[in-house]
Amino acid sequence: MKYSAVWAKTLSGLLTVVACTLSFHESGMHLKHFRRPEMQVRIVRILGMVPVYSITSWLSLVSTTNEFRLTLDLIRDLYEAFVIYNFISLLIRMGGGWRRTIFYLEDQPRAPHFFPLKLCLPPVQLGQTFLILTRAAALQFVLIKPLNGLLLLMAHQKGGLFGGFLSVSAVKRIAAITDNLSISAALYSLVMLHTALHNLLEKYHPLPKFWAVKMVVFFSFWQGVVLNTMVKVGFITDVEGFPASAQVSGIQDVLICLEMVVAAVCHTVVFSWREWQDVDDLYDEAEKKPLIAKILKVVDFRDFLTDWRDTVSGDGYEYEMRQNEPRNMYSNKSYTNI
Numbered sequence: 001m002k003y004s005a006v007w008a009k010t011l012s013g014l015l016t017v018v019a020c021t022l023s024f025h026e027s028g029m030h031l032k033h034f035r036r037p038e039m040q041v042r043i044v045r046i047l048g049m050v051p052v053y054s055i056t057s058w059l060s061l062v063s064t065t066n067e068f069r070l071t072l073d074l075i076r077d078l079y080e081a082f083v084i085y086n087f088i089s090l091l092i093r094m095g096g097g098w099r100r101t102i103f104y105l106e107d108q109p110r111a112p113h114f115f116p117l118k119l120c121l122p123p124v125q126l127g128q129t130f131l132i133l134t135r136a137a138a139l140q141f142v143l144i145k146p147l148n149g150l151l152l153l154m155a156h157q158k159g160g161l162f163g164g165f166l167s168v169s170a171v172k173r174i175a176a177i178t179d180n181l182s183i184s185a186a187l188y189s190l191v192m193l194h195t196a197l198h199n200l201l202e203k204y205h206p207l208p209k210f211w212a213v214k215m216v217v218f219f220s221f222w223q224g225v226v227l228n229t230m231v232k233v234g235f236i237t238d239v240e241g242f243p244a245s246a247q248v249s250g251i252q253d254v255l256i257c258l259e260m261v262v263a264a265v266c267h268t269v270v271f272s273w274r275e276w277q278d279v280d281d282l283y284d285e286a287e288k289k290p291l292i293a294k295i296l297k298v299v300d301f302r303d304f305l306t307d308w309r310d311t312v313s314g315d316g317y318e319y320e321m322r323q324n325e326p327r328n329m330y331s332n333k334s335y336t337n338i
Contacts, residue, residue: 005242008250009062012257016054019257022264023050029273031294036276042090043271044298045083049216050267052079054260061253069249070156074149080217081142084186085304087213088138088193092131094204095197102128104200111196114188126196135307137189144182148175176225183221187214208270216263224252 027047030040056072063069095101110123124130155161155171166174194210227248230236236244 005250008254009058012058012061012254015257015261016058019054019260019264020051022261022268023047026264026268026271026273030276031291031298033273033277034289034294037294037297038093039090039276040273041298042086042093045086046090046213047267047271049079049083050260050264052076053216053220053263054257057253057256057260061250061257066156067153070149070153074146074153077149078146080220081145082304083213083217084138084190085135085142085307087209088135088190089303089307090209091193091197091201091206092135094201094206096200098131101197101200102131105130105196108196111192114191124192130196131193134189134193137185139307141182141186144178148179151175179221180225183218187218190214204275205270212263212266212270215266216259220252220256220259223255224248227252 027044030044030047034040053076056076060069060072063072092098092101095104105126106128108126110125112118112123113121151161151171152175155166155168160167161171190210194206198206227236231244231248236247239247
């Protein structure tokens with residue numbers, strides 16, 4: 001068992017190097033050919049999920065303390081939620097920005113819910129309210145998933161929460177339930193938005209991008225659920241001093257390192273930098289900026305904070321919708337800035 005663990009750590013380390021190399025190369029090409037900054041900023045952030053997932057998984061595999069593993073899980077949860085926000089933000093910008101996306105949605109018929117919700121809920125009126133609620137569903141995941149990770153870390157450190165009123169196992173169950181509900185709401189809103197904007201975004205091939213994000217974020221979640229279920233039913237048991245929980249954590253980490261290589265290859269195709277080069281010379285100035293300026297643009301999270309504020313208050317969107325420009329000003333070639 002000990003030799004198997006060494007081989008797992010070595011193999012996972014090699015897979016992490018391969019995945020990060022592929023991802024950093026694609027991100028570097030986006031920054032080198034930075035002709036669509038309002039799009040490519042979000043894409044580089046999405047590409048960042050591969051190194052974040054693979055590095056944290058490998059460190060978790062070689063770690064000897066449970067608290068450090070939980071800290072790594074918290075980091076991964078934070079970035080996982082941030083990716084969902086950026087993908088929805090990318091879809092809206094590919095649609096021409098907030099205003100043009102709303103105008104397009106308002107011209108569409110009501111959208112039916114998916115089964116089984118369509119059996120009890122009426123079709124959805126598309127428009128500004130739909131878009132705000134969709135973004136809100138993504139932002140709640142940004143809040144709930146990391147918060148649950150933080151509560152789990154605190155529970156392990158203190159042996160429970162609220163003076164022992166909630167045990168570690170109880171906190172785990174609560175976190176699992178709320179994570180499940182939160183991720184389901186975020187996924188459902190993402191599917192609804194993608195479906196509603198499919199024709200508008202057709203030239204950007206949104207479906208492969210949607211599956212590339214879903215494959216990483218949501219598959220890793222359900223993979224963990226399946227592994228923990230295997231422990232509950234006794235399929236995975238304690239072996240040679242290795243508790244079942246440690247085995248599940250190790251298997252999950254190895255699988256994520258392997259899957260990140262696949263994800264990195266997929267990202268080079270569906271999020272290729274070449275897709276964003278067929279634009280006017282208007283963006284030459286952004287492309288010629290120093291590399292450090294482009295990197296700072298990627299890590300500048302003020303747009304996320306602004307979107308959070310506007311989603312909660314609605315003030316920013318209401319101001320934008322009160323502007324007097326006619327709809328036909330927002331043609332397919334009009335782009336929005338960050």
